[in-house]
Structures are given as structure tokens and as C-alpha cells.
Amino acid sequence: xxxxxxxxxxxxxxxxxxxxxxxxxxxxxxxxxxxxxxxxxxxxxxxxxxxxxxxxxxxxxxxxxxxxxxxxxxxxxxxxxxxxxxxxxxxxxxxxxxxxxxxxxxxxxxxxxxxxxxxxx
Amino acid sequence: xxxxxxxxxxxxxxxxxxxxxxxxxxxxxxxxxxxxxxxxxxxxxxxxxxxxxxxxxxxxxxxxxxxxxxxxxxxxxxxxxxxxxxxxxxxxxxxxxxxxxxxxxxxxxxxxxxxxxxxxx
DNA sequence: AATATATTTCGTTATTTGGCCAAATATAGT
DNA sequence: ACTATATTTGGCCAAATAACGAAATATATT
Numbered sequence: 427x428x429x430x431x432x433x434x435x436x437x438x439x440x441x442x443x444x445x446x447x448x449x450x451x452x453x454x455x456x457x458x459x460x461x462x463x464x465x466x467x468x469x470x471x472x473x474x475x476x477x478x479x480x481x482x483x484x485x486x487x488x489x490x491x492x493x494x495x496x497x498x499x500x501x502x503x504x505x506x507x508x509x510x511x512x513x514x515x516x517x518x519x520x521x522x523x524x525x526x527x528x529x530x531x532x533x534x535x536x537x538x539x540x541x542x543x544x545x546x547x
Numbered sequence: 548x549x550x551x552x553x554x555x556x557x558x559x560x561x562x563x564x565x566x567x568x569x570x571x572x573x574x575x576x577x578x579x580x581x582x583x584x585x586x587x588x589x590x591x592x593x594x595x596x597x598x599x600x601x602x603x604x605x606x607x608x609x610x611x612x613x614x615x616x617x618x619x620x621x622x623x624x625x626x627x628x629x630x631x632x633x634x635x636x637x638x639x640x641x642x643x644x645x646x647x648x649x650x651x652x653x654x655x656x657x658x659x660x661x662x663x664x665x666x667x668x
Numbered sequence: 669a670a671t672a673t674a675t676t677t678c679g680t681t682a683t684t685t686g687g688c689c690a691a692a693t694a695t696a697g698t
Numbered sequence: 699a700c701t702a703t704a705t706t707t708g709g710c711c712a713a714a715t716a717a718c719g720a721a722a723t724a725t726a727t728t
Contacts, residue, residue: 427561427640430633434558439686443552456705466688471706473686490695490704504636511632512551515625519548541704560716577675587718592676594716611674611725662674 429481433508436480440521441465442473443512446482446496447522448529450513453486453495457541461532462525467544481505491537550602554629557601561642562586563594564633567603567617568643569650571634574607574616578662582653583646588665602626612658 437443441463448454448462460470474494477483482505484497497505516522532540558564562584569575569583581591595615598604603626605618618626637643653661 427637427642430636431559431561431564434555437555438552438559440548440552469687492705507632511628515551516548521548590717613675
């Protein structure tokens with residue numbers, strides 16, 4: 427039950443749900459997620475660690491960057507199932523569609539530039 | 548997205564999840580749910596109204612009692628799907644199994660007696 | 669009508685959560 | 699080793715949440 431409620435708690439926040447949805451199909455650097463959500467880096471880092479503790483994302487560190495992705499490999503079915511539920515339920519969602527659009531723009535910009543932009547503000 | 552996060556927020560609490568799970572297969576009077584969760588009537592009433600606002604339960608009033616049940620009829624698929632996910636994920640859960648056992652005992656007792664017991668304490 | 673009963677709403681309190689900034693911790697390049 | 703950069707952690711504040719008891723509401727029963 428802890429596993430499950432950990433998951434529902436992780437999903438009980440708009441920004442975390444948006445972060446999850448935007449990870450569909452590719453991994454993203456933390457700074458790209460920061461850029462999308464438009465929150466302080468520390469805040470987004472915290473959100474992502476909540477998602478990770480719930481088993482809803484994986485992370486890998488490469489050089490200076492941390493990449494997040496949906497979990498692959500040997501995952502409990504309740505994780506894949508709830509992700510599938512979310513994906514289906516929010517596929518047509520207005521906010522999510524906006525996010526997907528904006529992500530396309532973000533992905534055109536070099537990581538270094540995105541990160542540096544965030545240091546200033 | 549509001550619909551969905553409303554649901555995940557409703558599910559982000561142990562007692563509400565227990566209440567939902569115990570509703571599988573039959574409707575229950577509020578006082579029976581109170582008895583199971585062992586919380587103040589006002590607290591349980593509040594929990595149930597959160598579940599209802601999220602569309603995860605229905606209620607019907609009969610005489611002095613309010614009966615709650617899982618929603619039937621014309622329900623968005625994201626509701627049935629998330630309920631199915633929960634059911635599967637928690638089917639073998641220790642707490643849930645205990646609850647099912649205890650519910651059997653509770654259901655043997657007459658509603659009036661259960662309610663009256665709660666007034667005293 | 670008056671009383672008893674079951675549930676809900678209100679007001680309060682303690683805890684949790686989400687946000688930020690500043691400081692700490694990696695990691696890469698000089 | 700030092701500096702710059704990306705992320706995480708700790709400390710703080712404001713807002714949200716879960717719990718309770720008391721009062722209000724709705725529904726029999728007398």
C-alpha cells in the first residue's frame with residue numbers, strides 16, 4: 427500500500443504530472459524540465475526526486491547533466507499501468523498539448539544555453 | 548488535467564484508498580466505513596466527499612443513512628481505468644486483506660447498533 | 669410538534685507540502 | 699588546484715490538508 431500511495435502522492439501535483447507527461451518518448455535533462463515548468467531549479471529537482479522515489483522516473487548522470495526518463499526494464503506492472511493510464515487520460519489535455527509544443531522549441535536550443543539562462547535569473 | 552489531478556489527489560491518502568477498496572462489490576453505509584477506518588464521523592464524511600468530488604464514488608441517501616458505492620453507469624473511462632489499476636495493485640496488500648476480513652465482521656452487525664456505538668465515543 | 673439519530677459543515681489545531689533562496693556537492697575544463 | 703557550471707540539500711515561509719469536537723442539517727419515530 428505504501429508503494430501505491432507513494433505513487434498517487436507523486437501524481438497529486440500538476441507540475442509533477444506535467445513533467446512526467448513531457449518525458450514520454452525521450453529522456454530530458456533537468457534544465458529542460460526546469461525551462462518547461464518555469465520554476466526554480468531547486469524546486470524542479472525536488473519534484474523529480476519525488477517522482478524517482480515513487481519509481482515513476484529514472485535518472486542518469488552524464489557529465490554535468492542529469493537526464494530523466496520514464497523507467498525501462500524490470501518495472502512492477504503497477505508502475506507501467508499507472509503511466510499508461512495517465513498517458514491515455516491526458517493525451518488530449520490542453521495544458522499537455524501546449525507543453526509538447528513548447529518542448530519542441532526547447533529541444534532546439536543547446537543545453538548549455540538553456541542552463542546558463544537559468545543561472546542568471 | 549484538473550479532472551485527473553483531482554483523482555490523484557483523492558487517491559493520495561491511505562484512508563481514502565482503504566475506503567475505496569472496501570467498496571468493491573457492494574455499497575456500504577457511512578457508519579460502516581467509519582467503523583472500519585476508526586476515525587471521527589466528520590473526518591470520514593469529509594474523506595468520502597473528496598472521493599465523490601473526484602468521481603470515484605457515488606452516494607445515495609436512504610432514510611437516515613447514506614450509502615456509498617463505486618460509480619456505475621455512464622462513467623468516464625479514466626475513472627474505471629484508475630479504479631481497475633488500484634484494485635489490481637492492492638489485491639494482495641496486507642492492510643487491504645485485513646480490512647476485508649474486518650469488514651465481514653462489521654457487516655454482520657446491524658447498522659443501528661454500529662451507528663449508536665459511534666455516538667457514544 | 670418534539671425527540672432521537674445519522675450525516676455534514678464549521679472552526680480550530682497540527683502537520684505536510686510547494687515554493688524560493690542560499691549554501692553544499694559533484695563534475696569539467698583551465 | 700582553481701573556476702565555472704549543473705544539480706541537490708537545507709532552511710524558511712505561506713498555503714493546503716487531515717484530524718477533531720461542536721454545532722447545524724436532514725430524516726424518522728413518538
